[in-house]
Amino acid sequence: MKAKKALIPKSKLWISLTLIFLPILFLFGFREMGYFQETNDFIKISRVAVCVTFIGMFTLFLTQWTKEDGDEMYMQLRLRAVFMAVVTTIGVLLTMSLFDFIFGGDSSFYRGFSIMFLILFSQILFFGQQIYALSKQKEDK
Amino acid sequence: MKAKTMLIPKSKLWISLTLIFLPILLLVVIEQFSDFRETDSYLKVVKIAISIALIGMLVLFLTQWTKEDGDEMYIHMRLKAMIFGVVVGTLILLVTSLFSLSGLFTESSAFAYDGFGLMFFILGMQLWDFGLQMYKLSKQKEDK
Numbered sequence: 001m002k003a004k005k006a007l008i009p010k011s012k013l014w015i016s017l018t019l020i021f022l023p024i025l026f027l028f029g030f031r032e033m034g035y036f037q038e039t040n041d042f043i044k045i046s047r048v049a050v051c052v053t054f055i056g057m058f059t060l061f062l063t064q065w066t067k068e069d070g071d072e073m074y075m076q077l078r079l080r081a082v083f084m085a086v087v088t089t090i091g092v093l094l095t096m097s098l099f100d101f102i103f104g105g106d107s108s109f110y111r112g113f114s115i116m117f118l119i120l121f122s123q124i125l126f127f128g129q130q131i132y133a134l135s136k137q138k139e140d141k
Numbered sequence: 142m143k144a145k146t147m148l149i150p151k152s153k154l155w156i157s158l159t160l161i162f163l164p165i166l167l168l169v170v171i172e173q174f175s176d177f178r179e180t181d182s183y184l185k186v187v188k189i190a191i192s193i194a195l196i197g198m199l200v201l202f203l204t205q206w207t208k209e210d211g212d213e214m215y216i217h218m219r220l221k222a223m224i225f226g227v228v229v230g231t232l233i234l235l236v237t238s239l240f241s242l243s244g245l246f247t248e249s250s251a252f253a254y255d256g257f258g259l260m261f262f263i264l265g266m267q268l269w270d271f272g273l274q275m276y277k278l279s280k281q282k283e284d285k
Contacts, residue, residue: 044242047234047238047241047242048235048242051238052235054231054234055235079216082220082223082224082227087199089260090195090196093257094189094192097185097188100185100188101182110255110256111255111256112234112255113254114256115256115259115260120227120231
């Protein structure tokens, strides 16, 4: 099936985990060693590192978790997860805007990186939750 | 079918269009007729207006364009469009960060660093990709 081919086999899970954690680890290392003298350079490098982590989170979302993964049902689960993630993010943006307006705060949540992280994280969270519920259902049967 | 009932009928397209354009229109009017722009609240109101416009864009994405819309094929097209939006959003962040690292442009010109700009871009890409797929499909049907 076409969709199954697009997914990354579970045996290659190390790719996404490496993409997620290696840049963060490198950043910690660089910071500890005092590699970057200027804060501005460190911010610029950390942005690139975070983007690589985002790509890792996305490949994690596209990992084939079970043998049946790639079927219509799993595609619908993914669609629901992405949709829920986008809805959650817009909801959070609106809520924060209203909170700032009513209570007079100035949230730092409006940054593109926070938004992207929220989208990708809630995508994985919602998809994982659905997969877990499905495996529970199968166990009960 | 379950997916079909979730979609918003084309006859109710005015809801999404109102949600998109009314907040922007109101902002323009407010800006023209008062000194509201000078106040601190203006930026906060702009953020609320943009959030409502973003909801409108999402509602537009969930509009049932044809009678068959809601079938498996259309669900796949929507999934592809949503994934395309997220991928392009991530890539634009990466490219912007790399450009910024190499000093090719200034920080202030990077719209992707702003959450609202990025969200608008993702939803815009989703709508564009879904529209493109719909257009290709209608062309294919016409050829037959």
